[in-house]
Amino acid sequence: MRRRVGFAVVAAAATLALAACSGGGGDEPGSTGGGKPEKIRIGIKFDQPGLGFQDGSKYTGFDVDVARYVAKSLGYEEGDIEFIAAPSAQRETMLQNKQVDMIFATYSITDKRKETVSFAGPYFVAGQDLLVAADDSAITGPDTLEGKNLCSVTGSTSAQRIKDEYASGVNLVEQPGYAECVTALVAGSVDAVTTDDIILAGLAAIPANAGKVKVVGNPFSEERYGVGLPKDSDQCEPINEAITKMIDDGSWQKALDDNVGSTGYKPNADLNPPKPDACG
């Protein structure tokens, strides 16, 4: 019996050692700091239509268009950009390990995140909103959800916020992704889907959902999407200049219209287009 316990301890230690190893990709080529590298690795979402989406070998979406514009301003050609999937839970780790040079992936600027990574921007200010069936006129905002079924994605607390602050009688459904939520919404088993308005607009814009769902258009929070950078990055100033230039020359508005404009979605006009924060 004792040998067996010893073996379990060794096995546990080996597992930990392996986990520790995978964290150490520090000095790969292309990390910021030294001279300008040949290529730039940009983290985006691969599964968020309208924002960052992999469509065969192409990448589309508002985040992707902003990333392309910024990369161009930094002196990279279209072919020098390598897009890498940056799922929400891995964004900080990918920046810390220098697996990507920057991240454009619906990345809200928060104080907690600023402890481990740096941000340029914001390049967009989203707000939490609701997606409902196209013929639903009863749901106009978070306080009209009493007794309704509300879907959100596991690990996001946007739905819990509605339950805590607006409608305590709301039924929460959590799904692995927004695609499943929209499936349930179209099927009628949930009444609303909640997350940032531009993400909802991107979902409403995909052809399969056209005409079936709509964004309510009553945002009730402020999510400032920034460009995630490694803590020691010197790229913040040039990125902010590029974002300002993009807004000034109309490319920002065009990128927004091209990607999510077809649904009639309009971002919160008081907050958009945003002015980038000072780099710190």
Add this chain to the structure above:
Amino acid sequence: MDDSYLDRLLSLFSEYDVPAAFWVNIQLTFYAAILSLVLGTVLAMMRISPVPSLRWAGSTYVTLLRNTPLTIIILFCVLALWGQLGIVLSTDFQRNFFLLAVLGLTVYHAAFVCEALRSGVNTVPVGQAEAARAIGLSFWPAARLIILPQAFRGAVAPLGNVLIALTKNSTVAAAGSVATEASSVMKTMIEFRPDVVVGIFFIFAMGFVVIVVPIGLATTALSRRLAVAR
């Protein structure tokens, strides 16, 4: 936030109820283990029965369910059974998802329980079945009195493996809107406490080690004690 890493890690426990999250997984495992043991035993009986159609049904079930990813089975329970067909197992909204997840875990793991039991049946010498028939027992009494008791004793170790897999697979219930179980809570914690990501991962990894290692030790000890001496 000048606290040490350990202080920040410990503050997680006041922000999030980690033991309660694991308790949900233990409950999922408990119900699914009992139900899949029952269903798996029935399936194993079907697969060793002398009736060809029952054998066919049993092996078809095992082949189909064993080769379907668990996430798809759980998603099916929520999106198809509840979403499209409106099947409700409990009037309590959240409890309904819990029970649907138990259902998904049960039908999936029953296939593995069935195969574990069949391996137990193979440890029973064929002479036992022949002797049972010789004293006039038909299939059901022979199975119940002679074969199954020995098969269960021979199958303790593989059943333990299925139980360990089930314990860890209970996190897939996250796909079925059981938002209070461990992996969902871990996702939420990572989303809001990126400053201690590695620590969060470590907490949950250790949590499962603490649950799973005793199961492994217990089933190994039991399988030694219960093994039929031949």
